[in-house]
Amino acid sequence: MTLESEILPDLTLAKLSGQVDTLTATELEMKLGDLAEVTKRALLVDCSDLTYINSAGLRVFLIVAKKMETAGGLCAFCSLTPNVRLVFETIGFDRILKLYENRAVALEQIAPPQAQAA
Amino acid sequence: MTLESEILPDLTLAKLSGQVDTLTATELEMKLGDLAEVTKRALLVDCSDLTYINSAGLRVFLIVAKKMETAGGLCAFCSLTPNVRLVFETIGFDRILKLYENRAVALEQIAPPQAQAA
Amino acid sequence: MRPGSLSTKLNVHLRETELVGKIVREFGQWHDVPEQTVFLVKLSLDELVTNIVVHSAGQIPCVREIVLRLTTNQHELWAEVEDDGCAFNPLDLPIPDVAAPLQDRSPGGLGIHLVRSLMDRVNYKRIGQRNLLVLSKKVTQSSAVELP
């Protein structure tokens, strides 16, 4: 599991790669938690290279999304592989979390060029 | 399986790497056969990166060594891994083939510096 | 798929979930199991083994061994997880409300729900002093890669 982040004015981008399982979920919780702290408006988690996630990892997504929402922010996810999307749908995460097909669509919706120019 | 060769005045060096099995033995037989053809005195097969060999590969060694001996030349092997050496010993190849601990010892014995200088 | 079966004893340690993942992936590859089936079976077994290791800590008797089994025939894959801990039937757990809004969702209880939803069938049996869970997943002909 690796998490690479980029903090932009309107958005924090986090690229999550590899396997998230019971052995790596705590590390993810700490890292995403830190990013949520410093994020003003929105946190976007790019899952294009997330090859595996189990319930320990899904639990982290739920905790971070709740925390962001409570603080008036937004936590979104993009570029889920078909396997990860199936898991999200199975536990209703597609209804309670903001999901985007790919990064371009997500950026367009969360931080549109107009907002960036302002 | 890969075979890299170097043709020197006193000796042909062949570095055999990877797996030699029933699927690759024919290719080895053709390549080593070609090398035996152009070799004047001695053919040295360096086995340091030979990770696997089965009876189809051992059969090729026997055929090439016989051919070289019949033509008055020499076919030698060096740098066998412990696994490959065990297989050689099991079928008596350590007694009928010329084996050397490593390439340096083999070169010293087959093509000593004096011979090279001559 | 190619017919075959496997049985392996696991130690009661979370690190063993890595071996479970490796076994499912590699056994799956040898037996031409489609990639998505490998993913779903690996996830289900990961959840079950993790639960046994994590929740066995306070149990009497404690779990001393876990046995993993995999079986394929042309159309179906079976996975079994057996442990010698005290009786526990995960199918008795309540189904979490996956339609609840974000703030009402509890972060626990997702593991067993995933297993029940992603597998075609899940059966629990108590056999002597052992828990046995049998999962099965059908594979459609078209998604299976057959060797000639």
Next chain:
Amino acid sequence: MRPGSLSTKLNVHLRETELVGKIVREFGQWHDVPEQTVFLVKLSLDELVTNIVVHSAGQIPCVREIVLRLTTNQHELWAEVEDDGCAFNPLDLPIPDVAAPLQDRSPGGLGIHLVRSLMDRVNYKRIGQRNLLVLSKKVTQSSAVELP
């Protein structure tokens, strides 16, 4: 070693020897089989499966399937090769003269000799319409890598 077992159906094709090598290597890794044992068992199974595929061509009945089995306990590894071809006991083959000088050595007949020499025990049984070869190899405690 870690206790476990595996059974896989092989097609009657020389290319399957690659799968046999992969299975022995990966199953060996999961079950902490020492590297040299993996090498010797892989070699033995390669020889036996190759022989069945190569020599079954002209047989009546021809071989339609080969089954590979592996079993480990703490101290020993067993490997089985089963085929449904006509009866053939490789243990009846003469032992080649491995002490003969180079020019007298015939290049064939090495495969079965390697299997018999490198394994601790080799047993042949004809069961119904099937040939069964059972190989076993002991592993000394010191060379086995045990998980805690």
